[in-house]
Amino acid sequence: MHRLFVIPTLLINVSIILIPALLTIVLAFYRWDGISDPTFIGFANFEKLWGDRIFWKALKNNFIWTAIFLVFPIAIGLLAASLLLIIKRGRTLLQVIYFLPMIIATVITARIWQGMIYNPQNGIIALLNQYGFELRDPLSQTSTALFGVAVVDLWHWWGFMAVIFFAAMRQVSQEQIESARIEGANYFQLMRWVLIPAIKPTIALMMIMTVIWSFLVFDFIYIMTQGGPAFSSEVLSTMAYRKAFYELDVGYAATSALVISLFGLTAAFFYIRIQNKEGVE
Amino acid sequence: MNLVESRTTTTIIYIILAIAAFTALFPIALMVLNSLKTTPEIASSPLALPLTPHWDNYTHAWQGAKFSKTFINSAVLMSMTIFLVLSTGSLTAYVLARKKIKAWKVITAYLLATTTAPIQLFLFPLYFGFAKLGLINNVFAVSVVYCALFSPFSIMLLRTYFLAVPKELEEAALVDGATPWQVFSKVYLPMVWPGLLTVALIVGLYTWNEFLIATTFLQASESRTAVVSYFLLSGQYSTDWGDLMAGAMLVTAPIVILFIFLQRHFIEGMTGGSVKG
Amino acid sequence: MAQVNIQNIEKFFGETEVLKNISLSIEDGEFLVLVGPSGCGKSTLLRMIAGLEDITVGDISIGDKVVNNLPPKERDISMVFQNYALYPHLTVAQNMGFSLMLARAPKAEQERRVNEVAVILGLTNLLERKPKQLSGGQRQRVAMGRAIVRDPKVYLFDEPLSNLDAKLRVAMRAEIKLMHQKIKTTSVYVTHDQVEAMTMANRIAVMNAGRIEQIGKPLEIYDNPKNVFVAGFIGTPSMNLLAATVDLSGNAPLAVLSADLSLPLPLDTDLKEGQKITYGIRPEHLNIASNGAPVKVNVIEPTGSETHLMLSFGEESLVLVARDRVALSPGEMINVAPDLSRVMIFDLESGDRI
Numbered sequence: 001m002h003r004l005f006v007i008p009t010l011l012i013n014v015s016i017i018l019i020p021a022l023l024t025i026v027l028a029f030y031r032w033d034g035i036s037d038p039t040f041i042g043f044a045n046f047e048k049l050w051g052d053r054i055f056w057k058a059l060k061n062n063f064i065w066t067a068i069f070l071v072f073p074i075a076i077g078l079l080a081a082s083l084l085l086i087i088k089r090g091r092t093l094l095q096v097i098y099f100l101p102m103i104i105a106t107v108i109t110a111r112i113w114q115g116m117i118y119n120p121q122n123g124i125i126a127l128l129n130q131y132g133f134e135l136r137d138p139l140s141q142t143s144t145a146l147f148g149v150a151v152v153d154l155w156h157w158w159g160f161m162a163v164i165f166f167a168a169m170r171q172v173s174q175e176q177i178e179s180a181r182i183e184g185a186n187y188f189q190l191m192r193w194v195l196i197p198a199i200k201p202t203i204a205l206m207m208i209m210t211v212i213w214s215f216l217v218f219d220f221i222y223i224m225t226q227g228g229p230a231f232s233s234e235v236l237s238t239m240a241y242r243k244a245f246y247e248l249d250v251g252y253a254a255t256s257a258l259v260i261s262l263f264g265l266t267a268a269f270f271y272i273r274i275q276n277k278e279g280v281e
Numbered sequence: 282m283n284l285v286e287s288r289t290t291t292t293i294i295y296i297i298l299a300i301a302a303f304t305a306l307f308p309i310a311l312m313v314l315n316s317l318k319t320t321p322e323i324a325s326s327p328l329a330l331p332l333t334p335h336w337d338n339y340t341h342a343w344q345g346a347k348f349s350k351t352f353i354n355s356a357v358l359m360s361m362t363i364f365l366v367l368s369t370g371s372l373t374a375y376v377l378a379r380k381k382i383k384a385w386k387v388i389t390a391y392l393l394a395t396t397t398a399p400i401q402l403f404l405f406p407l408y409f410g411f412a413k414l415g416l417i418n419n420v421f422a423v424s425v426v427y428c429a430l431f432s433p434f435s436i437m438l439l440r441t442y443f444l445a446v447p448k449e450l451e452e453a454a455l456v457d458g459a460t461p462w463q464v465f466s467k468v469y470l471p472m473v474w475p476g477l478l479t480v481a482l483i484v485g486l487y488t489w490n491e492f493l494i495a496t497t498f499l500q501a502s503e504s505r506t507a508v509v510s511y512f513l514l515s516g517q518y519s520t521d522w523g524d525l526m527a528g529a530m531l532v533t534a535p536i537v538i539l540f541i542f543l544q545r546h547f548i549e550g551m552t553g554g555s556v557k558g
Numbered sequence: 559m560a561q562v563n564i565q566n567i568e569k570f571f572g573e574t575e576v577l578k579n580i581s582l583s584i585e586d587g588e589f590l591v592l593v594g595p596s597g598c599g600k601s602t603l604l605r606m607i608a609g610l611e612d613i614t615v616g617d618i619s620i621g622d623k624v625v626n627n628l629p630p631k632e633r634d635i636s637m638v639f640q641n642y643a644l645y646p647h648l649t650v651a652q653n654m655g656f657s658l659m660l661a662r663a664p665k666a667e668q669e670r671r672v673n674e675v676a677v678i679l680g681l682t683n684l685l686e687r688k689p690k691q692l693s694g695g696q697r698q699r700v701a702m703g704r705a706i707v708r709d710p711k712v713y714l715f716d717e718p719l720s721n722l723d724a725k726l727r728v729a730m731r732a733e734i735k736l737m738h739q740k741i742k743t744t745s746v747y748v749t750h751d752q753v754e755a756m757t758m759a760n761r762i763a764v765m766n767a768g769r770i771e772q773i774g775k776p777l778e779i780y781d782n783p784k785n786v787f788v789a790g791f792i793g794t795p796s797m798n799l800l801a802a803t804v805d806l807s808g809n810a811p812l813a814v815l816s817a818d819l820s821l822p823l824p825l826d827t828d829l830k831e832g833q834k835i836t837y838g839i840r841p842e843h844l845n846i847a848s849n850g851a852p853v854k855v856n857v858i859e860p861t862g863s864e865t866h867l868m869l870s871f872g873e874e875s876l877v878l879v880a881r882d883r884v885a886l887s888p889g890e891m892i893n894v895a896p897d898l899s900r901v902m903i904f905d906l907e908s909g910d911r912i
C-alpha cells in the first residue's frame with residue numbers, strides 16, 4: 001500500500017530527470033542536430049571539447065565564480081548574522097530586508113542593474129561620470145564582464161546566507177555565548193571560539209552547496225551577457241545551452257553537460273553524505 | 282543576547298547593519314522610483330524624484346509585455362505546479378518520514394542527488410523529446426517538469442513536518458480502524474498544513490520567477506510566462522527604462538506583497554533543512 | 559468480550575531480544591495489569607497485542623482467533639496511550655467518534671454513542687473543544703472516551719495516568735476501576751507504578767528484563783513473592799532485603815547480617831548451616847521491640863498515618879514502618895524485631911524463594 005504512495009513522485013522524477021539524464025550520457029557519443037538521425041562518433045565530442053578554447057575559458061570562469069561565491073557571500077553572511085545576534089531590536093525587519101533580493105526574479109534583478117546602475121546613459125554609472133569619474137559599463141568590457149555579473153548575483157544572494165547563518169547561530173545555546181562574554185571574549189574571539197565552531201556543519205553544507213550552484217550558474221549570465229563579450233563571461237552551462245539551441249550541436253552540448261555534472265557530482269557526493277547522516281538518526 | 286553593550290558598540294553595529302540594508306534596498310528603490318519617470322528624466326538623474334508620476338509607464342508595460350495574457354499563464358502554471366508538488370510530494374514525504382518502505386534510504390538518496398543535478402544534464406533530451414511529443418508550449422507539461430525539479434526539496438522540507446507528528450497519533454488511528462490511506466489523509470494531512478502552505482509558497486515563488494525552463498519550453502506568445510514576456514519586452518525596447526521598470530514592478534509586486542505578509546513561512550521554507558544542528 | 563491468549567512470545571528488535579518466551583492468558587472480563595521497571599518490555603508486549611509491533615516468535619489470540627497477522631483495525635481492540643494521542647485538529651466529539659466515522663456508522667448513531675459516553679465521563683460540556691483547550695485530566699478522559707465509544711473486545715492501556723498529578727491519578731484510578739466493574743470488558747493495563755497495579759488489578763503480571771516473573775492476584779503477589787525481584791518491586795516502601803548467612807548453632811536459627819547484627823529465622827525452615835541467603839522482611843513487619851536487634855535511627859519520616867524510620871547498622875540500612883507515632887530523635891539507638899511469620903527467605907544466588 002505505502003509503495004503506491006511514492007509512485008507518482010518517482011514516475012515524474014524518473015521520466016523528467018533520470019531517463020533524459022541517461023540519454024544525455026548516450027548523446028555525448030553522438031553527433032546530432034536535434035532533427036535528423038544521430039550519428040555515433042565515439043569520443044569525438046570529448047576530443048573536440050579538449051581542444052576547445054572556449055570550453056577552457058568557461059571552465060576557468062566557473063572556477064573563478066566558485067571562488068568568489070565561496071568567499072564573499074559566506075563572509076558577509078557570517079558578519080551580518082553575528083551582528084544580528086547581538087542587537088535586540090529590528091532583527092525581523094532587517095532579516096526581511098536582507099532576504100528581499102532573493103525573492104525577486106533573476107530577469108528583473110538583471111534588468112534593474114543593467115538599466116539603473118551599469119547603464120552609462122542613465123544608470124548610477126552615468127551619474128558618477130557626471131561627477132568626473134571615468135566609469136564604463138562593466139558588462140561591456142571583456143576584463144570585467146564576469147565580475148559585473150557576479151556582483152549582481154552576489155547582491156541577490158548574500159542575504160540568504162545571512163538569514164541561514166543567523167538561524168543556525170540562534171540555535172547556539174545562550175549560556176554558551178553569555179559565559180564567553182562574561183569571561184571577557186571580544187567580538188572576534190566570540191566568533192572564532194564559539195559561534196563559528198558551533199555552526200560549522202551549516203557552513204560546511206553551505207560551502208558544498210555553493211560549489212554545486214557555482215557549476216550550475218546560468219540565469220544571470222545568460223540574461224545579462226549571454227557569455228560575452230567575446231566569451232569573456234562564458235560558463236559551462238551557457239556554453240552547453242548555446243551549443244544545443246543556437247548551434248544545434250546537441251551531442252556536443254550533451255558532452256559539456258556531462259562535464260558540468262561531473263564537477264557537481266563530486267560536491268553532491270559530500271552533500272548527500274551529510275544529508276543522509278541526519279536522515280538515519 | 283541580553284548583555285549590555287556599550288553605546289558605541291551598539292551604534293557601530295547598527296551602522297553596519299543599516300549599510301547592509303541600504304545595499305539590499307537601493308536597487309529596489311531605483312526600480313520603484315524610476316518606474317514613474319520618463320526616459321529623459323531618468324537619464325538626467327536616476328536618483329531624482331519624478332516631477333509628476335508617469336503612471337502611463339505601467340499601462341505601456343502592461344500592454345507591451347502582454348501581461349493580461351502572460352500573468353494568467355504564470356498563474357495557471359503556478360497553480361498546477363503547486364497542486365502537483367503538494368499532492369505527490371506529501372505522499373512521498375510521509376512514506377520517507379515514517380520509513381514505511383524498505384527502500385526509503387535509496388529513494389531519499391536518489392531525490393537528494395537529483396537536487397544537485399544541473400538542468401543541462403537532462404534539458405536537451407527532454408526538450409527534443411517534448412518536441413517530438415508535441416508538448417512544447419504546453420503549460421501542463423511544463424508544470425510536470427517543475428514538479429520534478431521542485432519535488433525533492435519540497436519532500437525534504439515536508440518530511441520534517443511529518444516527523445513532528447507524534448507516532449502515537451498514527452497508532453491510535455490504526456487501532457481506531459483507519460486504513461493506511463485514512464491515516465495519511467485524516468490524521469497526517471490536517472496536521473502538516475503549515476508545511477504544505479510553506480511549500481506552496483516556495484514552489485509558487487520559484488515557478489513565478491523561473492526562467493530557463495520557461496523560456497525554453499514556452500516560446501509561443503500565447504503560452505509565455507510573465508517573466509519570459511518581460512525578458513522579451515526588455516530585449517525589444519531596451520531604451521525605454523521607465524516602461525521597463527514599471528514592468529519590473531508589475532512582475533515583482535505580487536510576490537513582494539505576499540512575501541511581506543507571509544515572510545516567516547518564506548524564510549522558514551527557503552532556509553529549512555539548511556541549518557545543521 | 560473475549561479472552562486473550564499469549565503463547566511463547568518472543569520479540570527481537572534487530573539483534574536485541576526484548577521479550578523472552580512470554581506466555582500469559584487473560585480471562586474474559588479480567589483486568590490484568592502488567593507491571594515492571596522501565597524498559598522491561600511491557601509496552602512492547604501490549605503493542606504486540608494491539609498489532610502495532612509484529613511478533614517474532616509465538617502466537618497471540620483474541621477470542622478464539624489467532625491475530626498474529628491481523629492489522630490493528632481487525633482485532634477489535636481499543637488502546638489508551640500514555641500521552642493520550644488525541645488528534646489536535648479534531649474536536650472532543652470528533653476525537654471520540656473518530657473510529658465510528660472511519661467505520662461509516664450512521665451520523666445519528668455516531669452522535670448517540672458519543673453523547674452516551676460523554677455523559678458517563680462527564681465530558682458533555684467539552685464536546686466542541688479542541689484538545690489544546692483541555693486540562694491534562696480532561697484529555698485523559700477524552701482518550702478513555704475514545705476507547706469506550708468503540709465498545710471493543712479488549713481494552714489496552716499504556717500508562718494512561720502517568721502524565722497526571724498525584725491527586726488526579728488516584729481519582730482516575732478509582733474511576734477506571736469503577737468503569738471496568740460496570741462494563742466488564744477484558745483489559746490489559748501497563749504501568750510501572752506498583753501502587754496502581756495493586757489497587758486496580760484482578761491479576762498482576764510482574765515483568766522484568768523481558769520475562770514474566772510472577773502472575774497472581776495482587777495480595778497473593780504481595781504475600782508470596784516468588785523471588786527477590788518481585789518481593790522488592792511490589793510494596794512501598796519496598797521490602798528490606800539483606801544478605802545473610804544461616805547460623806544454626808544456637809537455640810534458635812539466626813540470619814547473621816554482620817558481625818554485630820543477627821535477626822531471627824523462622825523455626826520450620828530447612829536451611830543448612832552456613833547457607834548464603836537473602837533475608838526479606840517488609841518494613842511494616844518490623845517492630846520496635848526491647849529484646850530485638852540494636853540499630854541506629856537515621857531519619858524519621860512521619861507521613862501522618864504512619865511513621866517511616868530509616869535505620870542503619872554498620873554499612874547496611876533498614877526501613878521500618880510504625881503504625882503509631884514514635885518519640886525518637888535521629889542518632890538514637892533502638893532495638894527492632896521482625897514478625898517471624900512474615901520473614902521471607904530467598905536463595906542469595908538465584909534469588910528464588912526458599
Ligand SMILES: Nc1ncnc2c1ncn2[C@@H]1O[C@H](COP(=O)(O)OP(=O)(O)OP(=O)(O)O)[C@@H](O)[C@H]1O
Nearest residue numbers: 571576594595596597598599600601602603749750
Ligand atoms: N523500535 C524499537 N527498536 C529497538 N529497540 C526498542 C524499540 N522499542 C523498544 N525497544 C527496546 O525494547 C525494550 C523494551 O521497551 P518497552 O517500551 O517495551 O519498555 P517498557 O517496559 O514499556 O518501559 P517504560 O516503562 O519505560 O515504558 C527497551 O529496552 C527498549 O529500548
Ligand SMILES: [Mg+2]
Nearest residue numbers: 600601602716
Ligand atoms: Mg512503555
